[in-house]
Amino acid sequence: MTLITDIRLRRVLDSRGNATVEADVLTESGGFGRGKAPSGASTGEYEAIELPAQEAIANARDDALPRLVGEVHAGNQRDVDAALRAADGSDDFSEIGANSAVAISMAAAKAGADVLGAPLFQHLGGTFRGNEYPTPLGNIIGGGEHAADATNIQEFLAAPVGAPSVEDAVFANAAVHQEVHDILAERDLPAGKGDEGAWAPSVSDDEAFEIMNEAVETVADDFGFAITFGLDVAGAELYDDDEGGYVYDDGVKSTEEQIEYIAEKVEEYDLVYVEDPLDENDYEAFADLTDRVGDQTLVCGDDLFVTNVERLEAGIAAGAGNSILIKPNQIGTLTDAVDAIELATRNGYESVVSHRSGETEDTTIAHLAVATDAPFIKTGAVGGERTAKLNELIRIEDNAV
Numbered sequence: 001m002t003l004i005t006d007i008r009l010r011r012v013l014d015s016r017g018n019a020t021v022e023a024d025v026l027t028e029s030g031g032f033g034r035g036k037a038p039s040g041a042s043t044g045e046y047e048a049i050e051l052p053a054q055e056a057i058a059n060a061r062d063d064a065l066p067r068l069v070g071e072v073h074a075g076n077q078r079d080v081d082a083a084l085r086a087a088d089g090s091d092d093f094s095e096i097g098a099n100s101a102v103a104i105s106m107a108a109a110k111a112g113a114d115v116l117g118a119p120l121f122q123h124l125g126g127t128f129r130g131n132e133y134p135t136p137l138g139n140i141i142g143g144g145e146h147a148a149d150a151t152n153i154q155e156f157l158a159a160p161v162g163a164p165s166v167e168d169a170v171f172a173n174a175a176v177h178q179e180v181h182d183i184l185a186e187r188d189l190p191a192g193k194g195d196e197g198a199w200a201p202s203v204s205d206d207e208a209f210e211i212m213n214e215a216v217e218t219v220a221d222d223f224g225f226a227i228t229f230g231l232d233v234a235g236a237e238l239y240d241d242d243e244g245g246y247v248y249d250d251g252v253k254s255t256e257e258q259i260e261y262i263a264e265k266v267e268e269y270d271l272v273y274v275e276d277p278l279d280e281n282d283y284e285a286f287a288d289l290t291d292r293v294g295d296q297t298l299v300c301g302d303d304l305f306v307t308n309v310e311r312l313e314a315g316i317a318a319g320a321g322n323s324i325l326i327k328p329n330q331i332g333t334l335t336d337a338v339d340a341i342e343l344a345t346r347n348g349y350e351s352v353v354s355h356r357s358g359e360t361e362d363t364t365i366a367h368l369a370v371a372t373d374a375p376f377i378k379t380g381a382v383g384g385e386r387t388a389k390l391n392e393l394i395r396i397e398d399n400a401v
């Protein structure tokens with residue numbers, strides 16, 4: 001019933017106005033699924049390769065479609081993803097493009113769910129999943145590679161950890177976003193928005209910490225539950241070997257100073273989450289920081305692990321971090337992403353499912369987070385391509401998908 005009978009690929013827009021790959025998967029019994037690839041700006045050195053959309057589409061048509069259409073069942077995700085890997089033949093999807101691979105992988109999963117008449121999270125996670133919902137981490141203030149002339153730290157993320165429901169959490173993050181706007185206006189600090197809809201004011205990182213803290217406290221009082229915050233430092237973007245450390249507007253920090261700086265911020269602001277605080281090649285520094293603050297906060301590897309089981313294994317052996325960011329397009333298929341989550345879970349690492357800075361209205365990651373009991377999902381706070389996922393989480397919680 002779920003035999004794939006057709007796959008259609010096309011070029012569509014992403015949220016930055018760039019071309020990305022959309023895939024439609026059709027099955028024998030009329031099942032249909034559609035997936036769209038997101039795209040990073042602060043990409044990790046070890047990520048799977050995204051090709052220009054037209055090239056990815058042409059290569060996937062030539063190499064992947066013959067191995068899938070009439071050959072593989074959409075309901076069997078491991079078979080679909082193994083066929084994509086075999087068609088590509090490289091380690092990093094550099095032949096058909098991770099953008100084609102992930103779009104087809106997600107479209108097949110949705111077609112499989114469609115045939116079963118089940119919500120995607122249930123198809124991916126099984127019938128015993130779906131009662132736990134992730135806390136959304138909302139990007140509120142940001143800079144780095146996502147906005148010019150703003151903070152050095154890439155993302156300041158609201159974390160409504162005390163919210164009684166996903167719905168309350170989503171609205172709390174939107175309120176923090178609004179509150180930061182008001183604080184910036186009071187301080188006469190006009191701000192545009194970065195790629196993910198976060199405010200991108202021209203302030204120092206210290207001032208951003210202070211503004212975030214004030215905003216989450218105000219909204220927590222209004223909403224009546226705890227809201228804290230976290231960071232995506234995107235340390236690999238700050239690190240410069242030639243400069244001998246992490247380059248901030250006000251100077252360069254050595255690795256030891258960077259560890260000290262982050263540890264101090266974790267203590268001072270009770271941060272619940274710190275992503276990529278250090279360079280993507282420095283397992284040792286990640287391990288040192290995890291030793292210091294790993295019992296107080298999640299130390300999450302994004303560019304460090306790139307959703308890759310081999311890099312996660314190395315991290316586990318080194319004691320680097322206690323959490324992994326999961327981005328399906330970073331590795332190319334849902335199977336690979338779920339394998340990374342399962343390895344993480346077996347080793348006491350938390351998984352945080354994430355969007356990319358370039359996004360689409362695709363909602364797969366909302367389902368993946370619920371399917372895998374992820375404690376957090378990072379998918380922005382406002383903006384249509386971000387609210388697509390947040391609103392889908394509200395629907396999942398409301399049994400409306």
Ligand SMILES: O=C(O)[C@@H](CO)OP(=O)(O)O
Nearest residue numbers: 040041042043355356357
């Ligand atoms: O660094 C990150 O975690 C992401 C998403 O916020 O950014 P990008 O997609 O640009 O890699």
Ligand SMILES: [Mg+2]
Nearest residue numbers: 232275276302
């Ligand atoms: Mg990151």
